[in-house]
Amino acid sequence: MADLLFLYTSIATLFGIYAILALSFNLEYGYAGQPNLGKVFFFSIGAYVAGILVAHGTAALTGYTGDLFTAQAANARLLYAAANPGTILSFFIGALALAGLVGAGFGVLASYPALRLRGDFLAIVLIAVGEVGRVFVRVYTPLAGGNIGIGGVPSPFVFLGDRGARVAFSVLVLLLALGTFLFASRLSNSPLGRLLKSVRDDELASNVFGKRTPWVKAQILAVGSGIAAIAGVLWAFWFQTVAADDFIPQLTFLVVAMVLLGGAGNHRGVLVGAITMTVLDHVTRPSFYAILGFEANLAFDINYLRYILIGLMIILILMFRPGGLLPEKPVRTPALDIARALRRPAPAADTLQAERTQPP
């Protein structure tokens, strides 16, 4: 019999992680015009911080000296987590904080090429940065298991049992996504948000007005990369494994697709893009048809249809709504609100009367 807990928690968790990642990209690209196509690198930093902290941390606490990256060691970590849930929860919280800092630090470093390069060239350089990072971790085995990666990253809510832990983790991820959305919205509507847009639209003009655009770029890449690294931590604890081959440029492009689909420069649109892609990925799977009671024994493999449908939808939306499902809107400021109010037609007489009777 179908067990929808797996479906719902998977959709909720992946949506939350992708939403956080996409919001971070939207801040950098949608608002500041910095096409950080090395996004997966900063994301992987968070995942590796989590994996390394758990693997090396539990080994240090238990005095384990064997190979940390075998299936036996992974199983031992899961058993240790079940017996010491407080320790794993501490590792999780520590990883979130540490990953945010490390990610932000690497974001500042990434802003150096952004000083000299723009547009496509910056994007290419950042893709290369991501690939260099991935290849380094994959080749240097002692750090994170090389090509095998790190298995046995336990759920921080292991004390709730397998099903309880899934639900709790999903809720936590959604709350973190909501927090990221509120933070990003507030930042975008602040003076810094307007400055970001000015850098995006005309960097020279921003400089002429005395704005330090290199510092602005460094700031936003630090913020965006720190947020991406936090998403990476969630990814590691959800999948319970960290493998170099998961952090390939396609993951960046998936996030870019979410942002473009929802609407670059509009955080609500980004959430719509993330939920659309995540739900589509789940409801076009053969397992979903099985839940509905259909046996998908067709003449062709229905998995291919899934990829075609998703690709087709993106193409159609970009053709007919190039600004995304929810296009960018002006930054909300008090001045904008007043200007909008002045452009409205004169209120009806009864409304004027009601206004007059209101206390000053």
Added chain:
Amino acid sequence: MAGAAETAGTGGAASRMKILLAVLVAIIIVLAGALAYVATLPRGPTGGPVTYLIGVEIAITNQYATDGPLRRDGAYLAIDQMNAQLLAAGSPIQFQRIHEDSGGSPTGATNSFNALLSAGVKIVVGPLSSGEVNAVMPLANANQVVAISPSSTAPSLAVDDYMFRVAPNDAFQARALAKLLQDQAITKVGVIARDDDYGRGLANLLKSTYEAAPYSGQVTLVMYDPTATTHTTEVGLLSTAINGFGADAQTAVLIIAFEPDGVDILNLARQDTPLSSVRWFGSETLRRTAFFPPTAAPEIGQFVVQRNLTGFFPSAVRNPVVVKFEADYNAAFSRAPSPYAYYSYDAAMLLMLSVLRAGTYDGPAVRAMLPVVGQTYIGASGHKIFDQYGDYAAADYRVWHATFDGTNYAFTEVGTWFYATGNLVWD
């Protein structure tokens, strides 16, 4: 007045957003509830067929785009045959397959496994690679779902769990290759291998085996990123290593690759003087028709034949079971099975037989029954006796080499390496 209008404008937008949000949440709740209701509906008429789900988590995209569909079809054939036999015997039981493409990545495998779990699957054929197996192992154990990987071979994954493996551990192939190299009077080997769990694992095992007594050979490893699309640098390094060895009759290359990367490496190597003057050996993954025309370029086909590309594959010596499997596969899909299709066929058969013999569709019961069924099962890839970790205990390896009869290219089998004795016997 402006202040009031401002308030009214902002308030209007906010209330519209709240309504929109409420409608969205309501739609999500209704859809989720409807789905939950549909999921609990009984399937089929009462007293009708009993349907057991069998997950097939075999990648058919990315690096498995060529061979994955052939492996998937091996499992499909087993399920179709079993259903036909059950129907003919008057049994009410049928197996319904659900195929999920994992894409070959660890997180892709986890997502696919989660999807199968949501459908209520308790037995799974797959995933393929050791990296994927490593990723889904905790899920299989926590949810007591029995999975059999048809092609994971990494020794580091040998643990007692719900994950079984029907392909033999790479340590056997390393021993077989060392014996073959010695038999062919090769003393210096340049290995070019995928830098993943499979390639690095086998390359390291061969190096440690062949550099030790009694072989005392020289082995140089050149590893490449399996996601790379070009291998010019690595082939250059391999050429330098082979040149350093002298590129003589005692020097050889061992290639451990899949299709797209392997084809690119062979294409570059055929244009390189040292590499095109020595003998070539290959891992079991090289025994695929993708390395022959028309899939590959004619020059690559000629190269592998001229260099006498030789390797092993863990398979049963031809017997009636193998012959019948190949005939049935050809009849069903109008193409020959690839080497690991034999294993996915056996993995599916073992799972279904275990369910039937256990008499219940229950993970722990199937897990307990699987080794018992394996003890008496002889399938398309030979016997399936499992060790204490649920891995294929041991296997004999057939020796093949690339041949061309003037019309067709083929992998011709010429001998057997016996694991029990460690001897290589030519046909």
